[in-house]
Amino acid sequence: xxxxxxxxxxxxxxxxxxKVSSVELTKATMAHLKAVEPKVQSFITVTEEAALAQxxxxxxxxxxxxxxxxLTGVPxxxxxxxxxxxxxxxxxxxxxxxxxxxxxxxxxxxxxAAGAIMVGKTNMDEFAMGSSTxxxxxxxxxxxWNLSCxxxxxxxxxxxxxxxxxxxxxxxxxxxxxxxxxxxxxxIVGLKPTYGRxxxxxxxAFASSLDQIGxxxxxVEDCALMMNAIAGHDPKDSTxxxxxxxxxxxxxxxxxxxxxxxxPKEFFPEGMNPEVTEATKKxxxxxxxxxxxxxxxxxxHSPYSLAAYYVLxxxxxxxxxxxxxxxxxxxxxxxENIVEMYSKTRAAGFGPEVKRRIMLxxxxxxxxxxxxxxxxxxxxxRLIKQDYDQAFAKVDIIVTPTVPNPAFKFGEKTDNPLTxxxxxxxxxxxxxxxxxxxxxxxxxxxxxxxxxxxxxxKPFDEATLxxxxxxxxxxxxxxxxxxxxxxx
Amino acid sequence: xxxxxxxxxxxxxxxxxxxTATKLFCGCPTTFGNEANTQVCPVCLGLPxxxxxxxxxxxEFAVKIGHSLNCSIxxxxxxxxxxxxxxxxxxxxxxxxxxxxxxxxxHLDIVTKEGTKRIGVTRAHLEEDAGKLVHAGGKSGRLDxxxxxxxxxxxxxxxxxxxxxxxxIRSSExxxxxxxxxxxxxxxxxxxxxxxxxxxxxxxxxxxxRKKGTEKFGTRTEIKNMNSFKFVKQAIEYEIKRQxxxxxxxxxxxxxxxxxxxxxxxxxSMRSKEExxxxxxxxxxxxxxxxxxxxxxxxxxxxxxxxxxxxxxRFEKDYGLTAYDAxxxxxxxxxxxxxEVGAKVTKNPKGFxxxxxxxxxxxxxxxxxxxxxxxxxxxxxxxxxxxxxxxTINSKQAKEVFLELFNEGASxxxxxxxxxMAQVSDPKAIEAAVDxxxxxxxxVVVDYKGGKQGxxxxxxxxxxxxxxxxxxxxxxxxxxxxxxxx
Numbered sequence: 026x027x028x029x030x031x032x033x034x035x036x037x038x039x040x041x042x043x044k045v046s047s048v049e050l051t052k053a054t055m056a057h058l059k060a061v062e063p064k065v066q067s068f069i070t071v072t073e074e075a076a077l078a079q080x081x082x083x084x085x086x087x088x089x090x091x092x093x094x095x096l097t098g099v100p101x102x103x104x105x106x107x108x109x110x111x112x113x114x115x116x117x118x119x120x121x122x123x124x125x126x127x128x129x130x131x132x133x134x135x136x137x138a139a140g141a142i143m144v145g146k147t148n149m150d151e152f153a154m155g156s157s158t159x160x161x162x163x164x165x166x167x168x169x170w171n172l173s174c175x176x177x178x179x180x181x182x183x184x185x186x187x188x189x190x191x192x193x194x195x196x197x198x199x200x201x202x203x204x205x206x207x208x209x210x211x212x213i214v215g216l217k218p219t220y221g222r223x224x225x226x227x228x229x230a231f232a233s234s235l236d237q238i239g240x241x242x243x244x245v246e247d248c249a250l251m252m253n254a255i256a257g258h259d260p261k262d263s264t265x266x267x268x269x270x271x272x273x274x275x276x277x278x279x280x281x282x283x284x285x286x287x288x289p290k291e292f293f294p295e296g297m298n299p300e301v302t303e304a305t306k307k308x309x310x311x312x313x314x315x316x317x318x319x320x321x322x323x324x325x326h327s328p329y330s331l332a333a334y335y336v337l338x339x340x341x342x343x344x345x346x347x348x349x350x351x352x353x354x355x356x357x358x359x360x361e362n363i364v365e366m367y368s369k370t371r372a373a374g375f376g377p378e379v380k381r382r383i384m385l386x387x388x389x390x391x392x393x394x395x396x397x398x399x400x401x402x403x404x405x406x407r408l409i410k411q412d413y414d415q416a417f418a419k420v421d422i423i424v425t426p427t428v429p430n431p432a433f434k435f436g437e438k439t440d441n442p443l444t445x446x447x448x449x450x451x452x453x454x455x456x457x458x459x460x461x462x463x464x465x466x467x468x469x470x471x472x473x474x475x476x477x478x479x480x481x482x483k484p485f486d487e488a489t490l491x492x493x494x495x496x497x498x499x500x501x502x503x504x505x506x507x508x509x510x511x512x513x
Numbered sequence: 514x515x516x517x518x519x520x521x522x523x524x525x526x527x528x529x530x531x532x533t534a535t536k537l538f539c540g541c542p543t544t545f546g547n548e549a550n551t552q553v554c555p556v557c558l559g560l561p562x563x564x565x566x567x568x569x570x571x572x573e574f575a576v577k578i579g580h581s582l583n584c585s586i587x588x589x590x591x592x593x594x595x596x597x598x599x600x601x602x603x604x605x606x607x608x609x610x611x612x613x614x615x616x617x618x619x620h621l622d623i624v625t626k627e628g629t630k631r632i633g634v635t636r637a638h639l640e641e642d643a644g645k646l647v648h649a650g651g652k653s654g655r656l657d658x659x660x661x662x663x664x665x666x667x668x669x670x671x672x673x674x675x676x677x678x679x680x681x682i683r684s685s686e687x688x689x690x691x692x693x694x695x696x697x698x699x700x701x702x703x704x705x706x707x708x709x710x711x712x713x714x715x716x717x718x719x720x721x722x723r724k725k726g727t728e729k730f731g732t733r734t735e736i737k738n739m740n741s742f743k744f745v746k747q748a749i750e751y752e753i754k755r756q757x758x759x760x761x762x763x764x765x766x767x768x769x770x771x772x773x774x775x776x777x778x779x780x781x782s783m784r785s786k787e788e789x790x791x792x793x794x795x796x797x798x799x800x801x802x803x804x805x806x807x808x809x810x811x812x813x814x815x816x817x818x819x820x821x822x823x824x825x826x827r828f829e830k831d832y833g834l835t836a837y838d839a840x841x842x843x844x845x846x847x848x849x850x851x852x853e854v855g856a857k858v859t860k861n862p863k864g865f866x867x868x869x870x871x872x873x874x875x876x877x878x879x880x881x882x883x884x885x886x887x888x889x890x891x892x893x894x895x896x897x898x899x900x901x902x903x904x905t906i907n908s909k910q911a912k913e914v915f916l917e918l919f920n921e922g923a924s925x926x927x928x929x930x931x932x933x934m935a936q937v938s939d940p941k942a943i944e945a946a947v948d949x950x951x952x953x954x955x956x957v958v959v960d961y962k963g964g965k966q967g968x969x970x971x972x973x974x975x976x977x978x979x980x981x982x983x984x985x986x987x988x989x990x991x992x993x994x995x996x997x998x999x
Contacts, residue, residue, distance in 0.1 A: 106562075107562075108560075108561065108562045114561075116561075121561070124561070126555075126560065126561070126562065127555060127560070128555050128560075130562060225564060226562070226563070226564050227562040227563075228562055229561040229562045230561075230562065233798035233799050234798040260566065261564060261566060262564050263564065263565065263566050263567065263799060263800050263801055264564075264798070264799060264800075264801065340795065341795075341798060343596075343793075344594055344596050344605075344606055344793075344795070347596060347598065347604070347605030347606060348559050348561070348603065348604050348605045350598060350600075350605060352600050352603075352664065353558065353559075353603065353664075354560070363600060367598055387793065390596075390793035390794075390795055391791055391793055392791045392793070395793070395794075395795070399795060
């Protein structure tokens with residue numbers, strides 16, 4: 026096995042035992058990254074020089090044995106909507122081409138403090154709006170399992186770089202499923218933490234009340250290690266929760282005997298892809314065999330999640346993206362007067378999906394419509410959350426498929442935006458309710474594409490999620506399967 | 514329809530910059546007047562990915578404003594986004610308060626020639642300030658003649674409290690009185706510098722008129738760009754006349770924003786720059802709601818100093834001052850405090866007040882001195898008051914002594930003694946002087962006896978001259994009269 030094919034916990038042991046240095050590791054990883062990048066296109070920006078400098082620093086720490094964490098010296102990918110000081114941060118948009126933030130996102134600061142290495146900024150759907158990474162202004166990222174298929178989105182590049190071993194793990198963001206869906210499509214683990222668990226300071230906002238940053242990793246243990254590094258209260262983020270962060274690896278390896286699992290009947294609709302249904306059911310049986318108890322539950326308002334989300338998220342986005350006006354940074358297209366400058370800049374800077382959502386959101390907030398749309402969606406939000414609260418009075422975690430289908434081909438869902446929106450049907454209610462949820466691999470389709478299983482937890486109970494996920498993962502070998510980067 | 518048949522209906526919106534050390538959502542300083550864009554950071558510049566963190570002191574100051582205006586303080590309030598595009602607004606939204614303001618339902622009492630009147634305060638809410646634009650390259654510094662504009666974000670993010678009055682104001686005088694009273698209160702509770710020139714106090718006026726005796730509101734216009742209380746008064750007066758003229762022609766007043774033009778002394782329509790403003794308000798998702806517990810709210814109320822209105826009433830009662838005099842002395846807290854120390858050491862607070870408002874105020878203005886620059890204390894001024902009350906010196910002499918007191922800090926009793934100024938009140942001495950003057954001015958005596966009573970002033974003056982101003986003028990007057998009438 027190549028160095029870069031290992032997991033974080035495996036390579037951390039090697040680094041600690043001085044079997045390999047961070048510089049050697051980073052060089053090897055970078056060489057592989059560049060070798061497969063023409064096929065996969067995970068990265069908008071590769072930071073080779075800076076990575077090697079970070080690796081040299083990490084080696085000093087590793088040599089002294091002081092201040093060493095499991096991430097010290099380990100190469101990671103960072104989604105290109107997280108601000109990285111002095112390094113281009115584009116949100117995969119023309120609007121921020123060349124934009125170099127003068128500060129780091131809090132999560133980036135924490136990874137730096139842990140001694141992690143950043144190999145580059147990963148590709149995504151423009152401004153995090155999408156489920157296939159096809160709307161990126163820069164390039165299309167390919168699914169390492171089948172290069173004519175999408176990696177999912179919006180954290181497509183973050184998923185593909187981990188799946189293709191271009192980095193040991195990455196950070197993605199999830200507003201309606203943007204970590205979990207690409208994780209499922211690329212056969213890796215992706216966790217969206219509880220809203221408020223991880224600081225949003227430095228995350229370029231899409232929908233403020235729904236966005237969360239989370240780890241995308243090769244296995245569950247790596248996910249716990251990443252969470253240990255990034256979770257926790259941040260005084261710079263007023264919505265970050267002042268709740269103590271446990272060591273997520275502590276509970277992880279314990280037995281799940283007696284764990285109560287809820288299966289929501291609304292998440293197995295008519296006409297579901299039979300392979301997905303089959304894989305999910307098998308996974309549930311597997312969990313049962315490990316000692317879990319399975320209960321049927323109902324989340325009656327979940328059919329309204331998509332509608333509520335497509336009012337709430339675009340509304341907040343229409344406000345969050347208003348600052349891109351050509352005045353202070355980013356793209357500016359000059360005009361005869363200020364209004365012309367605004368219109369030309371925004372017309373040129375944003376892609377069609379972003380424009381679509383800004384218009385939707387502007388409409389939903391406008392005078393005369395606010396009550397019928399935004400306010401109504403806020404009320405539905407509360408009902409959806411209540412469903413989960415009631416369910417969690419009876420069960421410890423909820424298990425569902427992550428997505429209705431495995432990876433689809435490029436261009437398959439771009440004609441009608443609604444077909445793309447339906448990708449998020451199982452993931453979206455979780456963001457609305459602010460709950461933690463992860464996806465991990467639970468099968469491979471007949472066409473050699475990964476199938477993902479979603480686990481949903483109680484607020485701030487990532488530990489139980491990781492425990493259930495770990496138990497399932499270790500009793501199967503899905504996490505050991507690697508893609509072959511083949512063309513269809 | 515005559516102008517007098519219309520009744521003006523005025524509401525005032527005052528924006529007050531809070532003098533917190535740092536901005537509302539970040540740690541940048543709020544100091545005025547520094548080089549452009551030197552008091553900015555990613556948060557107040559609205560750089561992508563940044564988030565606001567609420568300044569607790571700003572909430573405290575805002576609640577104090579609410580208390581001082583007799584408002585109800587909301588135990589649950591929240592911030593909202595007010596969305597619009599303008600280059601001085603970095604996020605393209607202003608974080609403000611929409612439907613759940615921190616303070617609501619208060620009032621402010623004003624004193625005018627007509628007496629006391631209560632003006633309602635609809636709300637006083639917290640919000641962030643925008644940056645400042647400089648329109649360069651043109652002649653007038655205004656947008657329409659400029660070649661380009663420069664944006665300075667030093668001011669962006671400074672906490673503001675917007676105080677909105679009910680449309681209870683009925684004249685430009687009342688508007689002026691409201692602003693003066695409000696400024697006084699804000700200075701007393703020390704939440705703002707209230708400096709209109711620096712922009713830490715701004716005022717917009719909503720003006721409409723209606724036929725006297727009717728209830729329905731007329732169409733209102735919003736007047737902006739008034740940089741002093743004097744201009745507010747002038748602008749309101751102009752606008753009332755303008756609207757009356759419009760209605761008299763049978764036309765309708767257009768609802769619009771108008772600018773006060775200081776060079777032409779008119780309000781002018783801003784119509785060309787007006788857009789329909791739909792601010793698409795929604796609750797700010799990056800901030801948590803403001804929930805205040807009763808103990809905290811009460812504590813802030815207890816921390817307030819005695820406010821100008823209460824102090825004025827107390828001065829009237831305790832020191833026998835008129836409402837007007839009490840008003841002048843309580844307009845500024847330091848002055849009121851200075852007076853009150855004096856009032857306790859003098860036997861005649863009213864007399865003491867008169868010296869303060871008269872000669873002392875005049876000298877302070879002429880010599881550009883403030884209270885802290887004074888060379889004397891209240892005890893010395895009280896000494897002067899006592900000397901006058903005891904008729905040791907007359908009022909003309911007292912003015913002379915006062916100048917010594919003001920310019921040198923000299924003790925009045927000392928001055929009188931050194932200069933031998935003690936008033937002559939010995940009847941025998943005065944009679945002698947009077948006899949001499951009457952003898953020297955027989956024609957005047959004849960005039961007086963012939964009915965010209967006014968010439969007595971001339972005779973008094975002569976006696977005062979002869980006595981080097983030391984004679985007791987009251988006594989002189991009495992003795993002359995007695996002698997002439999006999």
